[in-house]
Amino acid sequence: MQRFVDREQEMQTLQQEYNRDGSALVVLYGRRRVGKTTLISEFIRDKKALFFLASEESEPQNRNAFREKTAEFLDSDLLRSADVKSWDVLFREIVNAMLPGKPVIVLDEFQYLGKANPAFPSIFQRIWEEILKDKPVMVILCGSLISMMESQTLAYGSPLYGRRTAQIRLKQIPFGYYPEFFPGKSRKELIEMYAVTGGVPKYIELFAQSEDIYRAIEQCVLNRSGYLYDEPHFLLQQEVSEVGSYFSIIKAIAAGNSKLSAISSVLEIKSTSLTKYLKTLIDLDILEREVPVTEESPEKSKKGLYKIKDNYLRFWFAFVYPNMSFIESGHSRIVMNKIRQSLVKNHIAFVYEDVCRERMWDLNGEGTWPFYFTKLGRYWDARTEIDIAALDPEGRNLILGECKYWAEPVGIGVLRELEEKAQSVAWERDSRKVWYVLFGLSGFTQELKDLAAVREDLLLFES
Numbered sequence: 001m002q003r004f005v006d007r008e009q010e011m012q013t014l015q016q017e018y019n020r021d022g023s024a025l026v027v028l029y030g031r032r033r034v035g036k037t038t039l040i041s042e043f044i045r046d047k048k049a050l051f052f053l054a055s056e057e058s059e060p061q062n063r064n065a066f067r068e069k070t071a072e073f074l075d076s077d078l079l080r081s082a083d084v085k086s087w088d089v090l091f092r093e094i095v096n097a098m099l100p101g102k103p104v105i106v107l108d109e110f111q112y113l114g115k116a117n118p119a120f121p122s123i124f125q126r127i128w129e130e131i132l133k134d135k136p137v138m139v140i141l142c143g144s145l146i147s148m149m150e151s152q153t154l155a156y157g158s159p160l161y162g163r164r165t166a167q168i169r170l171k172q173i174p175f176g177y178y179p180e181f182f183p184g185k186s187r188k189e190l191i192e193m194y195a196v197t198g199g200v201p202k203y204i205e206l207f208a209q210s211e212d213i214y215r216a217i218e219q220c221v222l223n224r225s226g227y228l229y230d231e232p233h234f235l236l237q238q239e240v241s242e243v244g245s246y247f248s249i250i251k252a253i254a255a256g257n258s259k260l261s262a263i264s265s266v267l268e269i270k271s272t273s274l275t276k277y278l279k280t281l282i283d284l285d286i287l288e289r290e291v292p293v294t295e296e297s298p299e300k301s302k303k304g305l306y307k308i309k310d311n312y313l314r315f316w317f318a319f320v321y322p323n324m325s326f327i328e329s330g331h332s333r334i335v336m337n338k339i340r341q342s343l344v345k346n347h348i349a350f351v352y353e354d355v356c357r358e359r360m361w362d363l364n365g366e367g368t369w370p371f372y373f374t375k376l377g378r379y380w381d382a383r384t385e386i387d388i389a390a391l392d393p394e395g396r397n398l399i400l401g402e403c404k405y406w407a408e409p410v411g412i413g414v415l416r417e418l419e420e421k422a423q424s425v426a427w428e429r430d431s432r433k434v435w436y437v438l439f440g441l442s443g444f445t446q447e448l449k450d451l452a453a454v455r456e457d458l459l460l461f462e463s
Contacts, residue, residue, distance in 0.1 A: 004042050005201075006177045007035070010168050014043045017138060017166050018102060024138040025128060025163055029149040030170030031285065032235060033202035036142055039170065040106055049104040050094065059117040066090060091127050095135040102136045110141040111148035121152045125159040133163075146284055147239050171285070172199030172310075175355045176362065181208060187463065188441060189213070191405075195343075195351040196221075198311025203228065214340060221320060222332040229327075232316050239284055242277075247321070249277055250286070250308060254317035258305040278306065286310050293377035293389045294427040303380075315347055344405065352405040353378075353387050356439040359463055360388060360401075368459070369435060371395045384424040388437065396428045401437035410440035412448045415458070439463050 017024040030036055044051065050073040052066050063084065070090045071079035074097050084090060094103060107113070113120045132139060141160075143149035146169075153160045154167065178190045181204050185193070192213040197203035203220075206227055210216035220226045232250075237243050252266045260278075264271040281287040288309040291301040298304075308314040320327070323335040360376055363369075371392045379389035379400070388401030400422050404410045415436065422434055436458045438444070443462045444452075452458045 004038065005180045006173045007039055010039055010170065011043060013166055013168060023133050023135055024165045026140045027153045027164045027167040028140055028142045028170065029146060031146065032144050033200050034170050034172060035201040036170050037108060038201065040140060040142060044104050047104050048099055048101050049106060051106045052108065054107060054109045054112040056112050062113060062116060063087060070094060087123060088127055088131060091131050095131060095137055102138055104138045106140045106142060108142045109144065111143040111145045111152055114148065114152040122159040125163065128163055145238055173201065174199060175358055191352055191355055192348060195311055195348040196315050200312065203312060217339060218336055222327055222335055224327060232313055240280060246277060246281065250317050251321055253306050253308055254314060258307060286313060290377065292379045293375050293391060294379060294425065311351055318347060349405040353403045356403040356463060357388060360390060371397050373399060379425055381424055384421050386421055396432045397435065398427060398432050399435045399437055403439040405441045407442055409443045409445045410438055410448065411445045412451060414438060415448065
């Protein structure tokens with residue numbers, strides 16, 4: 001399956017950079033399999049472009065491969081046979097050639113060039129300043145190692161700092177676009193697919209070849225030769241040096257230890273020793289730290305909980321990693337049975353809450369309420385948990401909601417319980433206006449629908 005879905009904003013940014021007078025230098029980066037190369041390929045489809053994929057070989061080998069690509073791009077027999085010892089020569093040949101339109105030069109997996117020669121970012125800075133900057137040319141530096149791309153191209157200490165004209169960190173595709181990947185599937189089936197593939201285009205492509213979520217898991221994940229069986233190792237081993245330590249932390253969180261104290265207790269190490277690991281995982285978009293949406297200083301809050309942000313990693317660490325001995329010994333059927341028994345309750349139901357919160361932002365933009373909330377998240381305290389909490393501080397409006405991934409319709413009891421929970425939320429208690437929203441996979445009872453029809457503060461969404 002080759003579908004180009006979403007990415008409108010990223011395509012618009014690339015086109016704007018291409019249309020600017022003179023040169024453009026764009027840094028495009030993101031995790032493996034998130035669709036960077038597909039985005040670039042779609043962008044350059046109608047343009048004169050040189051696409052070069054760097055490798056983990058030495059700098060001379062990469063330079064020679066770039067020479068061959070340049071010779072092909074310019075159709076130059078001279079370059080095909082030349083012995084080029086300098087990158088400058090190749091870039092100068094490109095900008096001096098009489099080419100139709102603005103040429104686009106793509107250096108994919110750029111971080112490998114800096115890995116092969118730590119001085120390469122400095123070399124490219126000089127090439128940019130002396131050869132490319134004042135010419136009508138667009139350069140895209142693309143990479144999948146987030147930490148290296150940031151240190152080589154975006155960090156203050158990088159030689160290329162301040163040279164870029166735009167930067168794009170490509171993220172996973174939102175759930176709202178899943179009907180385009182899986183036409184004909186029900187809302188429930190779409191949520192199931194999203195719960196495991198998590199918006200990563202390559203994973204979506206693989207799962208689209210199976211008739212249902214369980215068959216896809218069996219073929220792509222539990223099969224030792226399957227593409228996704230060991231994917232988390234590949235993701236982490238390129239970004240961090242102590243893979244085992246990071247795996248232990250993610251496994252602890254996947255097992256339900258979301259507080260810093262609980263994680264450190266399970267791992268039997270001091271909380272202070274975890275800080276750098278947790279920060280790295282957050283920077284890599286693998287973890288996120290949540291606090292109740294009502295907290296005024298989130299960064300200082302002691303109520304922070306750590307959550308695995310990536311759906312596939314959340315699934316893999318909950319169901320695959322703890323059961324690898326079964327899979328390795330040829331008993332993957334045991335693991336499959338465990339997944340069938342608890343996937344909905346222990347995984348999909350929680351991802352459904354994320355889907356509903358994503359929908360909340362869409363509803364906000366559509367003017368669903370007579371105000372716009374500015375903060376959205378969850379609320380919890382020692383006794384209460386609420387799936388959705390949104391704040392409009394200016395108008396003192398508070399939206400509270402629940403998300404029920406149930407096989408049966410949601411009844412009025414859920415609303416009454418939510419109204420009772422609302423009393424625990426201290427935010428602007430004396431002057432606020434409280435609104436309620438309920439999401440139900442299987443709809444709502446007629447009694448609840450009738451009530452919503454006469455209450456302006458209650459909205460129901462079958463989703």
